Amino acid sequence: MRAPRLASTIERRLLVNYRVAPEVAAALLPAPLRPQLVNGHAVAGICLLRLGEVRPLGLPRALGLRSENAAHRFAVEWDGPDGVQTGVYIPRRDTGSALNAWAGGRLFPGAHGRADFEVREDEREIRVALATRDGDLRVDVTVEPVGELRGSALFADLAEASRFFRQGAKGWSPDGAGGLDGMELHTDRWQIGAAAVRTAASSYFDAPDRFPPGSAELDCALLMRQVPADWHPLPALAALPALAA
Template sequence: MSPESLAALVALALEPLGLGGAELRRRLRQAGVKVPSELIQGLASAGLVRAEGELYSLTPEGHQALRDAEAALAGAHDPSPTTLGMEECPSVPWLTQVQTHWVEAVSINYAVEPERLARLLPAPLEPEVFHGSAWVQVLMSSLRDMRPQGVSPLLGVCFYQASYRAAVRYRNAKGDWRRGGYFVRSETNDPVMRRVGNALKEFKFHEFGEAHMVMAREGDLLTTAVDPEPAFPGGKLVGVFDTRPSLRPPPGSVWKDLEHLHEPLVECYDALGVADGYVYVLTIDREPWNARFVQPVQLYSEYFAEGPLVPGARLDSVLHLTECAYRWRPLRREPHAR
């Protein structure tokens, strides 16, 4: 459908009692739309518009064409579209469609060897490679008022979370590539959230550990610390960050600026897991990250100093993220290529 035809259908949809041909053309010209002489007749011949006397209005087919156009536009701007063969499979829909706010967070970005990361990924997931490296982000965040959508914030839960998110991709059964994040490790300081998360199939491929955590601010300095319980060794993390924002990456970073880093490490909305011949996709709809480079004053991550990605893990950069609202979509799954 041409832009001119779509504009005419929208104009007629706003006037259910109909518009005269001259008035319709005037409104379209006023909106900056060029009106071909045969436009209205062409819509009528296609069954999208009917004439009643001197007035034109939409037919049921015209209304459906508008709905189809709206769906196509929404799909074109959807960062995680539903593809043919993908199905919804939430465990408890009212419970697992949650909303929350990040109060603030840091993204500690490590470049790692693709071969070492690949050993931690279930098939068919494979590392995404940028500038010759695979990437794992430690997302340390303070979350506020997490609760099912529609529930009062007064009933929400506030807690800390540390997630080690690898940038990955897979090929689905149709042969199309899809990208997302796979969590190679996660901890939370809230034992109830840990038990609930681990009981739901949304996280059956992603077990939360438990840890003592803190995020404390003194002026521009943000201190973060993670001390895992003995049952979850290997995730000690201590960081002090100067959160005065910068648009420039630190010396030694492979990224030229925030724009070049944005798509690979920021525009990631899908958490991926694999089970039973399916890739499970848990999508987050969120506000844009207001990310800025910040300087680590002190940083130690046991996982990258002594863990499975050593040697070859290198700190590239740190981002500080200010408040951001987000919510989960229902869990989806699709068959993957074999």
């Protein structure tokens, strides 16, 4: 069955970004994907995403669903028929929605694990914490929205960061059968702001067996709010296993 196109509102999309040693990132990616480098660094991070009004494209907003979601991701590139393409590889997706966990990998691309979320959010501060029900992952992030991007070794300013992440609209996840499921984000109202990180912890990026000390450093955070977005399935991409888990 062909996966439907989905409409939604991105109520909050918090991107917490790390700069990673290229050889470490490369070992975690399945071929044909490779790290997309910025100033000599691979780029990885956590996407903490609250979606609202999610429904098949064409249905009324009133029928849409709302959910908290998280994705650990790497900026990647690969060779396509028209040259080098860019996107993200998502080794792990987690959700607070039982429906998303059931439907991911069945009705739409991307298998999801279950997680319990704790969210505190206002105009001055956002905290998102989660613990996965399999016990493998914990995340706790607090940020403050700010007017300018400062202190990043990856991006000179907010405009540069915005261009980079807008070009990474294609997301790939393991499909469980040796390939990669894909979804592409479409919006004609792209808007992203900066956030100052107060605290950030992820047992994924903090694991020394995956990221040796010094190989993954927190860089910056970006924030989207109230952006209408559609999600289009992509044809599956053949993949070879990553060198490391």
